[in-house]
Amino acid sequence: MNILEQKDLINCITELVVNEMAAHGIGIETKRSLVPVSISARHLHLNKEDLEVLFGSNHGLTKVKNISQPGQFAAEEKVTLVGPKGEIKNVRVLGPLRKETQVEISTTDARALGIKPVIRESANLKETPGLTLVGPKGILTLDKGCIVAERHIHMTPIDGLNYDVTDGERVSVKIKGHRGGIMDNVVVRIREDYTLDMHIDVDEANAFGISNGDMVEIVR
Template sequence: MKKTLPIAMSNRHIHLSQKDLDILFGEGYELTKFKDLSQPGQYACEEKVDTVGPKGTIKGVRILGPVRGESQYEVSVSDAFALGVKPVIRNSGDIEDTPGVKLVGPKGEVELDKGVIVAARHIHMHTSDAEEFDVKDKDIVSIKVDGPRGLTFDNVLVRVSDKFALEMHVDIEEGNASGIKNGDMVELVK
């Protein structure tokens, strides 16, 4: 029996620490929820910032909440080239030895010395989903995409938590290359 799950594309976005949020928007600032995301407790914010790299600027980059311990800017490979930084593919949270950029907000600017990543493809799974799919946290699997531009995504990290909802995430370029739409069903292949 096929084991399928929904897939979604992730566009560029920023996760901010409270310290950086305070500098960019003012001391004690709280993010304003724009809409909930598929993962419980995660949301897109009304707030946006401009990002400035050695070669170019990307304006109006959406912030995702809630705040995190360290700031992280997730981009596509094309975004990295536009900014003039080396595209480094990493799992979320793994920001050591990654490039930085300048963030420009309405009240101030922050120079990130690290934190710009191309997010590695990954699957969020609730613990009950992991049992059903017979996988565990940090397993590496493949995902088969059907259709006219069908392909297989290899090296997909499985992340398991009782706080997650079942969904695979790829960046916008990977999603467009495979012809998927948010919510399409894909097959997990071990």
């Protein structure tokens, strides 16, 4: 199933859910605009094979704490990122394991490492730069997979209705405060197992003076 088919399926399921709720007299919340923010520090996701190269055969991730999205967690495992110009130590692995290894850094990190910052949605790794990962048991050189994650908002289908947005839509977000402003090109991601949350990186948070848990407003 391609991306367009997935989005059509999500919208179809959402419509069916709304109609079923209406048939049972269950109302939908009034339109909302405020969204909580979580700041994503540099991190990486590993597949099973790469985890074992870095941490040893049959190694499993050790959960430290849950993070904002259901089923995802910060792990105890950390690696060193090595680029052409520098390295960054103690970069945390997030779980669970994925099908493809992905490293998420900020533009500032990319420059420190000496690689070109490429802004992408998660899992879109074609023609992205690689780098070297150093773990306690091994070294792994990636030929791709390092991205600056596109800022995005996680929502459930019901959230999408309440905020009047669709999966894949790009919106603008207003930030209040002394360094506030408008953040454009924020991607909306809608899935049943998501929790309402906007994700930005450290560079973006510092530029706008945002802290974890702050509320921002979708203004289109």
